Amino acid sequence: MLAEEAKKEGLDVEVVPFDDYSLPNKALAAGDIELNAFQHLVFLAQSNTENGTDIVPLAPTTVVPMGLYSKKAERLADLPDGARIAHPNDPANEGRALRLPARARLIELKKGTGLYATADDIAANPHHLRLTPVNAQQTPRLLADVDAAVINDGVATLSGIRAQSALFKDDPHSPDIRPYINVIAARAKDRDNPDYAKVVKLYAGKAVQDEARRTSNGTAVHLDLSAAELAAELARVDRQLKGAS
Numbered sequence: 001m002l003a004e005e006a007k008k009e010g011l012d013v014e015v016v017p018f019d020d021y022s023l024p025n026k027a028l029a030a031g032d033i034e035l036n037a038f039q040h041l042v043f044l045a046q047s048n049t050e051n052g053t054d055i056v057p058l059a060p061t062t063v064v065p066m067g068l069y070s071k072k073a074e075r076l077a078d079l080p081d082g083a084r085i086a087h088p089n090d091p092a093n094e095g096r097a098l099r100l101p102a103r104a105r106l107i108e109l110k111k112g113t114g115l116y117a118t119a120d121d122i123a124a125n126p127h128h129l130r131l132t133p134v135n136a137q138q139t140p141r142l143l144a145d146v147d148a149a150v151i152n153d154g155v156a157t158l159s160g161i162r163a164q165s166a167l168f169k170d171d172p173h174s175p176d177i178r179p180y181i182n183v184i185a186a187r188a189k190d191r192d193n194p195d196y197a198k199v200v201k202l203y204a205g206k207a208v209q210d211e212a213r214r215t216s217n218g219t220a221v222h223l224d225l226s227a228a229e230l231a232a233e234l235a236r237v238d239r240q241l242k243g244a245s
Helices: 002-008 023-030 041-051 091-103 153-158 175-180 194-203 206-215 227-244
Strands: 036-040 055-060 067-069 084-088 122-124 130-134 148-151 182-187
Touching: 002 194, 002 206, 023 036, 023 041, 023 055, 023 182, 036 041, 041 055, 041 091, 041 175, 041 182, 041 227, 055 194, 055 227, 067 091, 067 153, 084 091, 091 130, 091 148, 091 175, 148 153, 175 227, 182 194, 194 206
Parallel strands: 084 130, 084 148
Antiparallel strands: 036 182, 055 182, 067 148
């Protein structure tokens, strides 16, 4: 859809698919692509730190809720004492995944816990949940073996899981979710490229956003934040990352 809209504006946009989250930022830093749009700010901060890159957010694309799903329970209250819950284990998503049952009042995290929470940050677990960290891509496959799983929206969509079936979801409008806003990213030296500004405007347009909602089971939400606001949020995330290291 973006390529079609860009063509109307005289821009030739080629959409390059990747099947590994570790590759788009490396391709961008190497100059193999000019922009990417697949990651949230926490992932971007982690990637810049690990790879020594200087990739910056230009604009938001969407933010999508993370959900707690189950094949064995229809409501949160149906989860048994000692329920086994799988959740993503990568640093960019584990903290968010643990905050989800905390918001659902299933567990309590220590005061002052930052974005990069781990099991060590759980202060109270009154339901004796057995939280099992796994590769994010594995979470849907484990639904038959666990009582519930915290699943990223994109992974859930690809697995045919209806977002409406979640026992609990985070609120995409909450300020706490800002670190997980997905962004259009570019090399820092190219942030003022006028053609990129046109792409940003098209991405925020109705046609592309309608398509984003369609392909996300209607859950994607576009938040209107400036590049400066995103940069400030990325800097805050980066400070937390370095403090957690």
